[in-house]
Amino acid sequence: xxxxxxxxxxxTLLAAISSPLAAKTISVEAGEGAQERxxxxxxxAEPGDVIAIGAGRFELTDGLSLDVDKVTVKGAxxxxxxxxxxxxxxxxxxxxxxxxxxxxxxxxxxxxxGDGIKSKGADRIVYHKLRVEWTGGPKATNGAYGIYPVExxxxxxxxxxxxxxxxxxxxxxxxRNIVVRNSVAVENVAGIEIENSFDADVxxxxxxxxxxxxxxxxxxxxxxKGGHNIRVFSNIVVDNMTPNFAPKGNIVxxxxxxxxVMVMANHNVQIFDNxxxxxxxxxxxxxxxxxxxxxxxxxxxxxxxxxxxxxHMRAGWAPEFPGGKEIASALGGGLPPIFWDGAGGAEYAPxxxxxxxxxxxxxxxxxxxxxxxxxxxxxxxGKKPTSLPAIKLPESxxxxxx
Amino acid sequence: xxxLLFAVACLGFAAMLPASSGPAVSSKAIxxxxxxxxxxxxxxxxxxxxxxxxxxxxxxxxxxxxxxYAEKQRFIYLPENSxxxxxPSGKVNFPVGSALIKSFGYRHDNGHLNIVETRLLLLRxxxxxxxxxxxxxxxxxxxxxxxxKRIPVSFTTPRGKRLVISYGVPNKxxxxxxxxxxxxxxxxxxxWPDMIFDSEATEAAFAARASFxxxxxxxxxxxxxxxxxxxxxxxxxxLAANCAHCHRPTGSASNSGLFYDGSLxxxxxxxxxxxxxxxxxxxxxxxxVVDPGHPEKSIxxxxxxxxDPGVAMPELGRSxxxxxxxxxxxxWIRSMVDAGTDAN
Numbered sequence: 001x002x003x004x005x006x007x008x009x010x011x012t013l014l015a016a017i018s019s020p021l022a023a024k025t026i027s028v029e030a031g032e033g034a035q036e037r038x039x040x041x042x043x044x045a046e047p048g049d050v051i052a053i054g055a056g057r058f059e060l061t062d063g064l065s066l067d068v069d070k071v072t073v074k075g076a077x078x079x080x081x082x083x084x085x086x087x088x089x090x091x092x093x094x095x096x097x098x099x100x101x102x103x104x105x106x107x108x109x110x111x112x113x114g115d116g117i118k119s120k121g122a123d124r125i126v127y128h129k130l131r132v133e134w135t136g137g138p139k140a141t142n143g144a145y146g147i148y149p150v151e152x153x154x155x156x157x158x159x160x161x162x163x164x165x166x167x168x169x170x171x172x173x174x175x176r177n178i179v180v181r182n183s184v185a186v187e188n189v190a191g192i193e194i195e196n197s198f199d200a201d202v203x204x205x206x207x208x209x210x211x212x213x214x215x216x217x218x219x220x221x222x223x224x225k226g227g228h229n230i231r232v233f234s235n236i237v238v239d240n241m242t243p244n245f246a247p248k249g250n251i252v253x254x255x256x257x258x259x260x261v262m263v264m265a266n267h268n269v270q271i272f273d274n275x276x277x278x279x280x281x282x283x284x285x286x287x288x289x290x291x292x293x294x295x296x297x298x299x300x301x302x303x304x305x306x307x308x309x310x311x312h313m314r315a316g317w318a319p320e321f322p323g324g325k326e327i328a329s330a331l332g333g334g335l336p337p338i339f340w341d342g343a344g345g346a347e348y349a350p351x352x353x354x355x356x357x358x359x360x361x362x363x364x365x366x367x368x369x370x371x372x373x374x375x376x377x378x379x380x381x382g383k384k385p386t387s388l389p390a391i392k393l394p395e396s397x398x399x400x401x402x
Numbered sequence: 403x404x405x406l407l408f409a410v411a412c413l414g415f416a417a418m419l420p421a422s423s424g425p426a427v428s429s430k431a432i433x434x435x436x437x438x439x440x441x442x443x444x445x446x447x448x449x450x451x452x453x454x455x456x457x458x459x460x461x462x463x464x465x466x467x468x469x470x471y472a473e474k475q476r477f478i479y480l481p482e483n484s485x486x487x488x489x490p491s492g493k494v495n496f497p498v499g500s501a502l503i504k505s506f507g508y509r510h511d512n513g514h515l516n517i518v519e520t521r522l523l524l525l526r527x528x529x530x531x532x533x534x535x536x537x538x539x540x541x542x543x544x545x546x547x548x549x550x551k552r553i554p555v556s557f558t559t560p561r562g563k564r565l566v567i568s569y570g571v572p573n574k575x576x577x578x579x580x581x582x583x584x585x586x587x588x589x590x591x592x593x594w595p596d597m598i599f600d601s602e603a604t605e606a607a608f609a610a611r612a613s614f615x616x617x618x619x620x621x622x623x624x625x626x627x628x629x630x631x632x633x634x635x636x637x638x639x640x641l642a643a644n645c646a647h648c649h650r651p652t653g654s655a656s657n658s659g660l661f662y663d664g665s666l667x668x669x670x671x672x673x674x675x676x677x678x679x680x681x682x683x684x685x686x687x688x689x690x691v692v693d694p695g696h697p698e699k700s701i702x703x704x705x706x707x708x709x710d711p712g713v714a715m716p717e718l719g720r721s722x723x724x725x726x727x728x729x730x731x732x733x734w735i736r737s738m739v740d741a742g743t744d745a746n
Contacts, residue, residue: 039549144682249685
């Protein structure tokens with residue numbers, strides 16, 4: 001009997017030692033050598049591990065990175081655990097994730113020199129309860145993107161706050177199967193941007209005090225293009241009147257101050273149930289990609305966009321695109337809350353089910369200058385597009401945030 | 403010359419690898435699934451950074467990556483009696499148990515080379531692994547720093563400028579950021595036509611252990627040697643050595659659509675009138691990566707001249723501007739004529 005008990009104990013012990021997947025929690029506290037200690041923890045973690053970052057301010061000198069699958073990085077709260085990159089000397093972002101099935105939750109990232117948190121080729125990533133902020137508010141010297149997943153499948157961004165990005169607060173690029181929800185984007189150039197991506201739901205977010213609230217864009221000369229199947233619904237997109245502070249040359253530098261939702265060069269985009277208002281250029285703007293490109297595989301026109309049941313408040317009193325003011329004064333002082341550049345002609349006209357006036361700029365030719373607009377009221381009605389299916393993420397991802 | 407040597411080697415002038423002496427290299431340390439805390443565990447050095455074991459094969463590259471003017475010493479360790487192959491692209495495929503060893507240092511005014519760190523790439527059964535070791539003050543051994551380290555160093559540039567910088571030893575993940583293809587770690591430097599061996603005998607001995615592709619292998623231009631090729635060829639060689647490890651379709655910057663692993667051309671993938679995508683303030687207010695005829699308006703040059711972490715390219719391993727390299731690319735862009743096809 002005695003021998004039996006001993007052997008069970010030994011077997012248990014052996015199993016514990018030999019199992020590489022025996023998940024453990026690695027705690028890292030603030031203080032001396034935080035950079036090296038935190039980076040070492042991120043490197044030495046094994047699949048299944050949790051890296052628990054303690055409360056306090058971590059003064060970091062370099063970018064951090066994680067390249068181990070199935071690791072959770074967890075702080076003590078978005079205002080309690082602060083990864084402070086004010087003194088950053090190197091790397092293009094604060095935290096870089098290049099592995100799959102990673103969960104990031106409950107910490108804050110401040111003042112990175114480049115992007116805040118970037119995940120590249122990181123499938124099934126969950127960003128939950130995070131804060132990425134440039135604490136000085138909107139400045140051209142702030143980093144480009146706050147939360148930046150790229151080239152990934154299955155992306156969940158839930159309950160994050162991003163403030164001050166000089167490009168986009170939440171930016172999802174060249175990815176597929178994406179959900180951005182319950183998040184707040186404030187005082188960025190673009191609040192939330194989905195670019196060159198397929199299959200996304202952007203819902204129940206607040207985008208305010210940005211230059212543009214929510215952007216659905218597609219750009220040429222990139223490995224993945226042809227953005228499509230995007231739903232933007234149940235968001236509050238109000239008062240996006242922060243003057244554009246993006247460095248020139250970037251596509252968002254051309255976003256007019258006072259833009260609510262803007263769609264460019266995508267197809268199958270559905271905008272519904274949103275509250276939109278106090279956006280000086282427009283609540284909803286649908287345009288083609290109007291810059292010249294030699295990319296023969298690129299589709300610059302926006303096609304099959306629909307909007308319905310959005311609640312429109314004041315918009316269009318201060319259009320900030322070239323020629324906008326002239327059109328506004330010709331129309332008696334302001335633009336309607338919805339406008340389309342007219343690119344491609346009637347076949348490309350968006351479906352407008354909203355109870356709000358809409359204008360076509362009549363720029364059928366994609367290469368025509370905005371200042372050569374031939375504006376005309378758009379007639380409501382037409383055929384409502386078939387609703388796109390809801391994005392479904394793997395159950396393991398949803399379980400993380402429940 | 404290279405082909406002649408290769409032929410000679412094949413005729414049986416082999417067995418000229420240096421005879422073994424000093425500490426034995428530990429195959430166990432290379433192959434084990436561990437990360438030794440000290441560099442000495444491998445037996446690559448005979449008690450000091452400037453005393454490589456005799457089993458190591460020294461080489462350099464025609465077009466090295468710029469690393470803050472650090473002087474680099476490169477070595478290859480091959481398992482005994484092993485063979486290697488050279489791919490049609492020239493890339494060297496190593497056998498399991500091989501190691502690539504690279505030391506970084508700065509030369510003191512008295513000529514002495516102070517080695518700061520030694521980075522290892524080890525080929526294990528599970529694939530390549532990268533480990534950074536930082537030498538102790540007394541030079542007796544180097545310690546593993548998986549989390550990287552910043553070390554203040556001072557040195558004089560080739561043009562006589564005195565610099566003090568915060569030299570960055572990369573962390574283990576950062577090693578992979580550059581050394582990755584489809585998120586798998588791999589060496590960058592050892593491409594046969596670009597390798598220069600410490601002696602002809604070493605080269606012959608190395609070649610004797612290699613099998614070569616049927617196609618010819620030709621060296622690219624050498625970025626700093628005007629006699630080696632046209633301006634565009636030298637720019638291409640510089641961009642390939644300094645940018646292409648990330649800027650290629652399988653690299654860390656695959657999402658940029660800016661690729662320097664092939665021939666330069668008048669298309670967006672070479673930066674030609676390519677608008678920035680995720681550059682943020684890296685754009686410097688400019689419209690194009692390469693604005694033909696206008697280096698001062700090209701994002702490429704702006705980012706090479708910057709030391710700001712949100713702007714500087716390459717993103718890693720650069721705390722100072724590579725003056726000579728930047729000038730080459732400025733000259734190249736200045737020489738370009740705008741084809742006007744997509745002028746805006």
